[in-house]
Every structure is written in structure tokens, then in C-alpha cells.
Amino acid sequence: MPNILKKLRKPDSRIRIKMERTHYGMKFFLPESLSEDELLRLLVRIPTAAYKLPEEQGIALDFLNRKCSRRLILHMINSIVWEKGIKIFAWLSKNEESLKLFSAAGLSLTEPEKIAPPDPVLTENIKVAEEHREPVSALKVVYNSMRSGQRIESEGDVIVWGHLNPGAEIVAGGSVIVAGRLLGVVHAGGYGREDVFVWAGCFETPQVRIANKLCYADPKTTTCWRKSVLITLEDGTPMIRENKFEKTAKEI
Amino acid sequence: MARVIVTTSGKGGVGKTTSTANIAAALARFGKKVVAVDADVGLRNLDVIMGLENRVVYNFIDVIEKVCKLNQALVKDKRVPGLYLLPAAQTRTKDAVTPDQMVALCEELKPEFDFILLDCPAGIEGGFKNAAAGADEALVVTTPEIPSVRDADRIIGMLESMGKSPIRLIINRLRPNMVQDGDMLAKDDILDVLSIDLIGVVPEDENVIRSTNNGEPMTMSLDSPAAQAYLNIAERLLGRDVPLMDLESYATRGFLSKIKKFFKGKKK
Numbered sequence: 001m002p003n004i005l006k007k008l009r010k011p012d013s014r015i016r017i018k019m020e021r022t023h024y025g026m027k028f029f030l031p032e033s034l035s036e037d038e039l040l041r042l043l044v045r046i047p048t049a050a051y052k053l054p055e056e057q058g059i060a061l062d063f064l065n066r067k068c069s070r071r072l073i074l075h076m077i078n079s080i081v082w083e084k085g086i087k088i089f090a091w092l093s094k095n096e097e098s099l100k101l102f103s104a105a106g107l108s109l110t111e112p113e114k115i116a117p118p119d120p121v122l123t124e125n126i127k128v129a130e131e132h133r134e135p136v137s138a139l140k141v142v143y144n145s146m147r148s149g150q151r152i153e154s155e156g157d158v159i160v161w162g163h164l165n166p167g168a169e170i171v172a173g174g175s176v177i178v179a180g181r182l183l184g185v186v187h188a189g190g191y192g193r194e195d196v197f198v199w200a201g202c203f204e205t206p207q208v209r210i211a212n213k214l215c216y217a218d219p220k221t222t223t224c225w226r227k228s229v230l231i232t233l234e235d236g237t238p239m240i241r242e243n244k245f246e247k248t249a250k251e252i
Numbered sequence: 253m254a255r256v257i258v259t260t261s262g263k264g265g266v267g268k269t270t271s272t273a274n275i276a277a278a279l280a281r282f283g284k285k286v287v288a289v290d291a292d293v294g295l296r297n298l299d300v301i302m303g304l305e306n307r308v309v310y311n312f313i314d315v316i317e318k319v320c321k322l323n324q325a326l327v328k329d330k331r332v333p334g335l336y337l338l339p340a341a342q343t344r345t346k347d348a349v350t351p352d353q354m355v356a357l358c359e360e361l362k363p364e365f366d367f368i369l370l371d372c373p374a375g376i377e378g379g380f381k382n383a384a385a386g387a388d389e390a391l392v393v394t395t396p397e398i399p400s401v402r403d404a405d406r407i408i409g410m411l412e413s414m415g416k417s418p419i420r421l422i423i424n425r426l427r428p429n430m431v432q433d434g435d436m437l438a439k440d441d442i443l444d445v446l447s448i449d450l451i452g453v454v455p456e457d458e459n460v461i462r463s464t465n466n467g468e469p470m471t472m473s474l475d476s477p478a479a480q481a482y483l484n485i486a487e488r489l490l491g492r493d494v495p496l497m498d499l500e501s502y503a504t505r506g507f508l509s510k511i512k513k514f515f516k517g518k519k520k
Contacts, residue, residue, distance in 0.1 A: 145447060147409030148402050149376075165445055166402045183445070 017042060024089055024112045025057035032064050036072045041236065043080050044194075051086040055123075058087035060111050068098040073105060075212065079192035138174070145180065146170070155191070164205075175199070185209070189233075198231040203240075213238050254365040256358050257489070258291075258387035260411070262403030264374030266395045267424040270460060271482070272371040273301040275391075277469035278486030280335035284366040287326065289357075290340040291383035292373040293348055299339045303467025304329060313341040315360075316353045322360055331472060336365070346378045351385030358386035367489075376410060384411060390419045391451065396426050396437040401445055408448060420451035422485060427456045428499040452485035454478050455499055 018029040030039055051059070061076075081088055091107040093099050102109055138156035146152070146160055148167030157174035168184035170176050175196040176188045182200035189196040189211035198208055203224055208215045208231055215238040219225045228243035259272045269292070276288040289312065290298035299305040310325035315338075329335040338361070341348065361368050370387055373379035384390070390411045394404040404421070411419050423442055430436035439453055457478035463470040470479035471486070480497060487494045 147412075148406035150409050163445070163447075165405050166398070167406060181444075 017046070022060070022111070025053045025059055025087075027060045027062060027111075029062050029064065030066065032066045036069060036075075040072070040075050040079060043076070044192075048084045051084050053087070058089040058112075060090040060092055061088060062092040063095070063098055065094050066098060067095050068093065068101055070101065073101065073107075075192075079212070083192045140172075146184065148184075153190075172196075194233045194236070196233075200229050200231075202226055203229040208238070210238060215240075254287075254362045254368045255389060256362070256368045256370065256387045257389045257391055258370040258372050258384050258416070259391045259393060260372035260380060260384065260407055261374065261393040261400070262376060262380075262407040263394075263400045266393050266400050267422075267454070267460075268374070268393050269297050269301055269371050270464060271391065271393050271422055271424065271454070271485075272369050273298060273469045274471045274479070274482035275486050275489070276367070276369050277302075277329075277332055277335060278471040278483045279367050279369075279489065280329070280332040281471060281483075282486060282490060283334065284490075285334040285336075285364070286367040286369065287336040287338055287361055287365050288369045288371060289338040289361075291354070291370045292379065293340045293344055293346045293382075294342065295373065296340040296342050298371050299327070299337060300467060301464050302329065302337055302469060304337050304339075305467070308337075308339045311339045311341040312357060313344050313348050316349060316357060331468075346373065346382065349382050351382050354382045354386040376406060380407070380410075384414055384416065387416060390416045391422055392419060392446075392448070393422045393424050394442065394446070395424050396431070396439075396442060398437070401437065401442055405446055408446060418449060420449045421446060422451055423453045425456045426453050426499065432500075450496075451488050452481055453496060453499060454481040454485075455497075 017031065020027045020029070030043075034042065053059070080086065089108060090111045091102040091109060092111070093102065099109060139159065140152065140154040140156060141159045141161065142152065143161045145162035146164050146168035148165055151169045151171075152158060153171045155173040157176070158170050158172040159177045159179070160170070161179050163180035164170065164178045164182050164184040164186065166183045169187075170178075170185070171187045171190040173191045173193060174188065175198065176186045177199045178186065179201045181202040182198075182205045184205065185207060186198050186200075186205070187209035188198045190209075192211055194211040196210060198210065203217070203222075204219075204226055206217055206219070208217070210231065210233050213233060213236070215231070217225070217240075222240075224240055224242045230241045230243070232239050232241075259268050259275075261268050269290075272288050276286045279286045288298055288302065290296045292298070293313065296311075299308050304327050307327050310320040312325060314320045315322050315325045325338060327337040327339065329337065358368060358370075368386075370383045372383035392404050392408055392411070394400045408419055421443070423439055426439070427436055431438045439450070443450060455477045457476050459470055459476035460478050470476055471482045477497070477499075484494045484497065
């Protein structure tokens with residue numbers, strides 16, 4: 001099929017990820033006919049609860065004959081394995097190059113023969129560690145402007161009560177609010193979350209990142225330039241909305 | 253006890269050395285005892301701009317390494333009483349000095365002077381850290397260009413984290429004509445981003461090139477807009493309340509420019 005037709009072709013909604021019950025948990029057969037992005041989208045859409053298995057059980061991913069790219073593996077680890085907290089026992093494939101890539105990344109290539117019973121000491125240690133783990137702060141507030149070269153990385157949400165100057169950077173697992181001028185780089189949903197937003201008091205940055213999406217803004221064509229905006233992802237597409245109710249609020 | 257002030261910028265070529273030389277000369281003209289320390293080891297220029305390169309024998313690395321005494325390395329400017337230069341080594345690198353040694357050198361200079369001006373090298377690495385280590389206050393020089401403002405912002409952040417205060421801004425090489433035409437960042441645009449106190453605006457002036465090549469800081473004799481701006485900065489450093497220069501008057505242009513502007517305005 002010519003490339004142009006491939007691009008125009010809509011993904012077949014009937015294509016599903018086949019799941020099989022195994023002695024170690026589950027085995028996912030990942031269809032080859034889907035593009036990498038479509039496959040990722042499909043895996044992300046599976047509710048986190050569906051990945052939940054008993055503690056000693058896990059999942060094997062079978063890529064069949066697909067030639068996997070580094071990008072796909074990276075995104076799978078980032079958006080599926082870490083984000084949903086699942087245990088992958090094996091990365092299977094019939095494609096030699098994919099197997100080489102898995103091996104180079106140190107991933108297990110064989111399905112477990114039998115499950116070892118959980119080590120009671122280890123289980124107890126994990127419980128103790130979980131109990132004493134320091135809570136991750138869900139919100140980080142910066143009460144001044146961030147200057148060029150300054151960087152914040154947070155697992156939760158970030159609020160900058162000032163400007164984000166050019167050359168300053170925020171990477172947040174959650175959403176980001178810059179109350180003043182947004183001139184630097186913001187990455188909301190830096191670990192793959194798509195249900196996040198960026199709110200800027202004055203939007204003046206040429207680039208915003210949300211989850212795995214990169215959005216560019218041209219000052220000459222962006223109507224929201226230097227305005228108060230909200231940026232979100234809707235069905236995987238970045239959306240920018242101008243604050244048009246400010247005047248009404250002032251009138252009140 | 254001297255006030256130790258570092259002149260820095262982040263970006264190169266914005267006028268740190270020129271500013272240091274002129275402010276030092278202006279402060280000396282106001283009767284203060286001033287030493288300008290060239291902290292740009294390996295790329296020294298302050299001696300050339302001050303016209304003292306022929307009289308340099310020792311440098312501050314020699315002082316630190318105890319090759320000579322401090323008084324032997326200090327070069328006295330005979331044109332202005334109270335003005336001294338402590339040159340940098342041209343044949344060494346910035347690793348030849350540590351921040352602690354720089355602090356010790358400044359401590360040694362403090363009882364002898366009213367002002368110690370440290371001319372910082374460009375960049376944010378060791379050279380900057382050494383120069384800034386010895387200082388209490390900072391003058392950040394920027395030109396009205398986006399890269400320069402961004403680098404200044406970076407430097408201000410680093411100076412703030414080092415606890416330097418006050419940190420004040422010099423906007424150098426401003427062209428009022430270009431600002432009026434909207435082709436150059438205006439003073440307020442820069443202050444909006446950098447959010448620090450402004451100590452002076454120095455207009456673009458060809459006398460700067462002339463004085464640099466002649467080895468005579470403008471504030472010593474020449475009557476020019478830039479010289480006046482540097483004199484004003486020196487006065488503000490002394491705590492005097494001097495209003496900012498009216499740079500609009502320097503924007504007055506010739507007949508042809510006015511016609512050009514008229515038609516440019518009509519197009520809009």
C-alpha cells in the first residue's frame with residue numbers, strides 16, 4: 001500500500017489486544033497491524049484496574065513479528081509500566097531486531113516457568129518500607145519568578161507565583177500554573193499523564209509540552225499570544241483556550 | 253572598609269570591562285580611593301582600557317602565590333588621584349585562582365580602599381564564581397538584546413543564590429532611535445523580565461570606541477552622553493539621588509530620518 005494511503009487509513013476499531021490467562025498472570029498479544037502510536041493509545045486506554053494482578057503475578061508482552069523501535073519501548077515503559085505500576089515478566093517477539101533491542105535494554109526475554117512463592121521476609125520489608133516512605137508532595141509552589149537556568153522537577157503539580165523567564169524550565173508529573181508571564185519551557189504530565197493542564201497568566205512562550213505532545217506557538221499567528229490561557233490535551237490533541245471571562249469578572 | 257562590587261553579565265562583549273574602567277575612574281574623580289581588579293585571568297583587557305598596560309609588572313596571581321607583595325602589583329593611575337588597577341595574569345588560566353583565594357585577596361584590599369571593583373569574565377563557570385566570591389554587591393551589565401537579557405537573568409539568579417546584595421542593573425549601548433522605532437528592547441521591557449533595580453542606562457556612543465583605543469576612560473575627561481551616564485552611575489553608587497538621563501533628546505535625528513519616519517508611520 002502506498003505511504004499516502006497508509007496515512008489516510010483510519011485505524012480499525014475492531015482490532016483488539018488479545019489477552020490470555022497464564023500460570024504467571026496474563027499474556028498480551030499486541031497486534032502488528034496497528035502503528036506504534038495506535039498501539040500505545042490502545043494500551044493507555046486500558047483501565048489501570050485491568051492491569052492489577054495478585055502480587056506474585058505479572059504480564060508478558062508479545063509483540064509478535066513487530067519490529068519495535070526504541071521510542072516504542074521507551075514510551076511503553078514510561079506511559080504503561082511506570083505510569084500504571086504493572087509488573088512485566090517478559091518481552092516476547094519473533095522479530096530478531098526487536099529481541100536484540102529488548103536484550104540491550106536488559107529486559108527479560110523468556111516467560112517464567114513457575115512462580116516462586118512470595119518471600120515472607122521480603123514482603124514484610126516492603127510493607128515496612130511502604131509505611132515509612134516519605135509522602136510525595138502533590139503540589140509545589142514557588143513564590144517568586146524563576147530565572148534563566150533555574151529548573152524544577154516535581155512528581156506533582158507546580159504553581160509559580162511569578163514569571164517563568166526565558167531559559168527557565170518546569171517538568172511536572174501533574175499540571176502547571178504560571179501566574180505571571182510564561183516565557184520559559186513548561187512540561188506538564190512529564191511522566192506521561194494526559195489529564196493535566198498548563199495555565200498561564202500571560203502566554204508568551206513558543207513551546208509547551210504536555211504528556212508526550214509538543215506544542216509550538218508562533219507569536220505572529222497565535223491569537224492567544226500575551227493573553228491568559230489554559231492549555232489541555234483533548235483526545236490526544238493540544239487545545240489552547242483564551243481566558244475571555246476576565247472582563248466579566250472585573251465588572252463584577 | 254571598602255565596598256566590593258563585581259561587574260558581571262554572563263554574555264561577553266556587553267561592556268563589563270568598559271563599565272568597570274569608567275565607573276572606577278568616575279568614583280576616583282569624586283574623591284574616592286578605588287581599585288579596579290581585573291578578574292578575567294588569561295584574557296585581561298582592563299589594563300588596556302585604562303591605558304595602564306605599559307606599567308603592569310606583577311598581577312594578582314603573583315600576589316596570591318606570594319611572588320610579590322600587594323603594593324608591588326597595584327598600578328597607580330597618575331592621571332586621577334586615588335585610582336588603582338590590580339591586573340590579571342595573561343599567561344595563566346582561570347583555574348589558577350580559587351574562590352577562597354579571591355576572598356582573601358579582597359579582604360587584604362579592603363582596609364586600603366573605599367571601592368573595589370571586580371571585572372568579571374564572561375560565562376558562568378569558574379572565572380565568574382571566583383570573581384563573584386569576593387564581592388558583596390553586583391552590577392549586572394546587559395545590552396538591549398534578547399540573548400544578553402537572558403544571560404543576565406541567569407547571572408542574577410546565580411548571584412541571588414550566592415547571597416549578593418544589592419544586585420543592580422546597567423543597560424548598556426541603548427539606542428533611543430531604535431527603541432522609538434520598536435526595533436530594540438526598551439528599558440521597561442528589560443526591567444520587566446529582570447526585576448532588579450536599575451542603576452543606569454548608558455546610550456550607544458562612538459566615544460566609547462575612541463576612549464577604549466586611546467586607553468583613557470571617558471569619565472576622566474571626555475564630555476559625551478556615555479561619560480555622563482557613567483558619572484551618574486558612580487554618583488548613584490555613592491548614594492546620591494541622580495535622575496536618569498533624558499535619552500529621548502539623543503534620539504533627535506536628521507531631516508532625512510524624520511521624513512523616513514513620517515512615511516514609515518503613514519504605511520502603518
